[in-house]
Amino acid sequence: MKNRKLKTIILLLLISILLLSALSYGLWKKREQSAVNDYKMYMAKQYDILNFLQDSLDVRNNTSDFTNKLMLAKGEFTYLDPIINHVSMPKSIIEFHELGKNLVDEILTKASKGKLVQNDISKLEDYTKKLRRMVRTLGLFIAENESASDIYKRLDEFGRNL
Numbered sequence: 001m002k003n004r005k006l007k008t009i010i011l012l013l014l015i016s017i018l019l020l021s022a023l024s025y026g027l028w029k030k031r032e033q034s035a036v037n038d039y040k041m042y043m044a045k046q047y048d049i050l051n052f053l054q055d056s057l058d059v060r061n062n063t064s065d066f067t068n069k070l071m072l073a074k075g076e077f078t079y080l081d082p083i084i085n086h087v088s089m090p091k092s093i094i095e096f097h098e099l100g101k102n103l104v105d106e107i108l109t110k111a112s113k114g115k116l117v118q119n120d121i122s123k124l125e126d127y128t129k130k131l132r133r134m135v136r137t138l139g140l141f142i143a144e145n146e147s148a149s150d151i152y153k154r155l156d157e158f159g160r161n162l
Contacts, residue, residue, distance in 0.1 A: 035148035038087035039155075042080060047135050049076045049100070053128045060121060067111050070104055077101040088152060092159025096134075100127055130162055 056069035077100060084094060103123055110116045137158055 032148050035087050036146070036151065038083050039148065039151045042083055042087070042089075043135070043138060045076050045080050045083075046131065049073050049080075050128065050131045050135050052076065053104075053124065053131065057121070057125060057128060063111060063116075067108060070108050070111070074101070074104050074108065077104060087148075090152065090156035090159045092162060093155050096130070096159060096162055100131065103127055134158060134162075
């Protein structure tokens, strides 16, 4: 009788362990997919930022249009802040993001005071070139079968080469 109870308890423990393992795998898979979706959103927004920055450079002689395009880019940078904080991003990519955001803020401040100089435009052009290289290298669309850790490695490798 005692032996039978012991076998039943062991069987229930094994079933519980299997159920917990399946549950934790499901949660891990859901978290993995969420991270991949965040990386995809990040790259899509980088593409939008690139377009706004390029548009602003195309109309740099018209101060009103120039600042409007930069304001749109600033909005996209701000939109990305929670995504960057939510998903694990390489330090170099976070620094690149902050550099762009601060550069746009600085240029908007100077433009509003009428103190924009060619050096500021050159910095914006340089940042835009790096961003264009990032979007082209990493691609707008991430492969469906690519894991979050693979994407992180690609971002980290690119960020270290900026």
